[in-house]
Amino acid sequence: MTRALYYEDGTRLTFESVVQEVSGSEIALEATAFYPEGGGQNGDAGRLSWAEETATVLDTRKDKATGLIWHRLEGTLPPVGTQVSGEVDAARRWRQMQRHSGEHLLAQAFKRVSPAFSVAAVGMRNPECTLDLEGDPAEIHVQAAETLLRETLGRTDLTLETPTVSEDDLHLYAPRRETKVRGQVRLVIFRDEAGDAFDVSACGGLHVPRASLAAPVVILRTERIRAGLTRVVFMAGEEAGEYLTRVYRDARALAQGFSVPVDRLPERVAALNTERDALKAEAAALREALAATLVGAAPVEIVNGLPVRCVTLDDLALLLPTLNAVPVGEVLLALAPGGRCGMATPREEVNAGVVLGTVLRATGGKGGGKPAIAQGTTPQPDGFFAAVKDALSVLIFQPVPESQPEAHLEYAHAFDSSAAPASGPDKTEIVKAEIVSMLKPTPSNEA
Ligand SMILES: [Zn+2]
Numbered sequence: 001m002t003r004a005l006y007y008e009d010g011t012r013l014t015f016e017s018v019v020q021e022v023s024g025s026e027i028a029l030e031a032t033a034f035y036p037e038g039g040g041q042n043g044d045a046g047r048l049s050w051a052e053e054t055a056t057v058l059d060t061r062k063d064k065a066t067g068l069i070w071h072r073l074e075g076t077l078p079p080v081g082t083q084v085s086g087e088v089d090a091a092r093r094w095r096q097m098q099r100h101s102g103e104h105l106l107a108q109a110f111k112r113v114s115p116a117f118s119v120a121a122v123g124m125r126n127p128e129c130t131l132d133l134e135g136d137p138a139e140i141h142v143q144a145a146e147t148l149l150r151e152t153l154g155r156t157d158l159t160l161e162t163p164t165v166s167e168d169d170l171h172l173y174a175p176r177r178e179t180k181v182r183g184q185v186r187l188v189i190f191r192d193e194a195g196d197a198f199d200v201s202a203c204g205g206l207h208v209p210r211a212s213l214a215a216p217v218v219i220l221r222t223e224r225i226r227a228g229l230t231r232v233v234f235m236a237g238e239e240a241g242e243y244l245t246r247v248y249r250d251a252r253a254l255a256q257g258f259s260v261p262v263d264r265l266p267e268r269v270a271a272l273n274t275e276r277d278a279l280k281a282e283a284a285a286l287r288e289a290l291a292a293t294l295v296g297a298a299p300v301e302i303v304n305g306l307p308v309r310c311v312t313l314d315d316l317a318l319l320l321p322t323l324n325a326v327p328v329g330e331v332l333l334a335l336a337p338g339g340r341c342g343m344a345t346p347r348e349e350v351n352a353g354v355v356l357g358t359v360l361r362a363t364g365g366k367g368g369g370k371p372a373i374a375q376g377t378t379p380q381p382d383g384f385f386a387a388v389k390d391a392l393s394v395l396i397f398q399p400v401p402e403s404q405p406e407a408h409l410e411y412a413h414a415f416d417s418s419a420a421p422a423s424g425p426d427k428t429e430i431v432k433a434e435i436v437s438m439l440k441p442t443p444s445n446e447a
Contacts, residue, residue: 001067102236
């Protein structure tokens with residue numbers, strides 16, 4: 001069993017010890033200040049040195065059965081019996097202690113805001129720590145807990161005590177959460193100068209010796225996990241300070257770009273949003289006007305008795321406004337960059353979705369849409385207008401009864417390219433046959 005120096009003094013980060021066992025890339029020491037991973041807290045890292053040698057400690061873990069604490073090393077391993085000097089990575093350890101202390105203190109602050117906010121789970125392995133709370137805390141409660149803790153840490157010197165007590169005496173300390181630990185229980189208490197405990201938890205982790213060393217504790221956001229369970233994401237200590245400083249620096253740079261103080265950024269952004277919405281509306285109106293002009297300038301061709309216009313666009317954003325500008329009684333075909341294409345018609349007897357979809361499938365593209373307007377992509381933009389006009393030329397205008405819409409679907413499916421037999425009828429014939437059968441249903445007379 002390894003002697004746990006970290007429990008004797010959580011701030012002692014250097015020590016001397018002797019190698020007790022070696023196994024693979026791990027060594028166990030007689031005593032260590034390296035905290036082993038556990039209780040949601042990461043294991044310590046650092047260095048071991050002996051004679052002329054130094055090895056990096058990557059991680060630390062405890063074997064519960066033997067009580068040995070194993071240090072995973074990178075580099076040469078010292079043999080059993082070697083006297084070694086250990087040095088725990090201070091930055092990693094202090095941040096762990098700040099996170100863990102912040103977790104206890106914030107949980108207590110929530111409990112003081114409302115006893116309903118009890119802790120279901122915690123996470124402290126990353127700078128963004130989590131506290132999963134029952135009782136659905138709202139934004140007002142989140143702010144209240146954060147404020148309560150900020151005022152407590154700023155005005156009260158809470159010091160750490162870690163007594164080990166018998167489970168029979170636990171009720172004397174009234175820990176914040178029930179513990180499953182039996183027998184001897186290690187308590188983590190933050191107590192004020194008057195002797196009143198701010199928080200009492202049964203916990204085997206490491207904490208800062210004074211609660212104010214975990215400040216600031218800031219809540220970044222909340223996430224609803226499910227009904228009745230809310231995740232509070234927070235940062236504590238140096239990590240919180242670094243984060244807030246970085247965010248403020250970015251905000252200041254942004255504010256300078258807008259020539260306003262940081263405090264007025266929200267106002268400035270709201271004004272920009274309003275301006276953007278107005279410009280969007282103006283651009284949409286201009287596109288509509290341009291589309292109508294382009295459509296009006298395109299010549300009308302008669303195909304199978306249908307007046308057809310073809311419009312080639314140099315801007316994809318004009319595709320939909322152009323299709324929407326289809327003149328009454330006409331068929332409009334539009335082609336935009338990248339093979340993006342569309343067809344629109346207000347005529348009841350021509351189904352744009354079916355005609356366009358069929359033509360595109362036959363030419364290796366894809367698309368479709370509603371009877372009045374359809375869009376897609378063609379790999380053969382040069383032949384797009386001709387292919388659709390070919391398809392229109394074979395349309396037979398006999399309304400299909402509305403009561404049998406399933407027949408259309410089955411027919412379309414039968415001629416899906418993947419389902420078509422390898423040696424079937426000529427593809428052009430298939431397209432024609434399919435289109436002929438795909439006329440719009442007669443409009444309903446119901447109001
Ligand atoms: Zn804890």
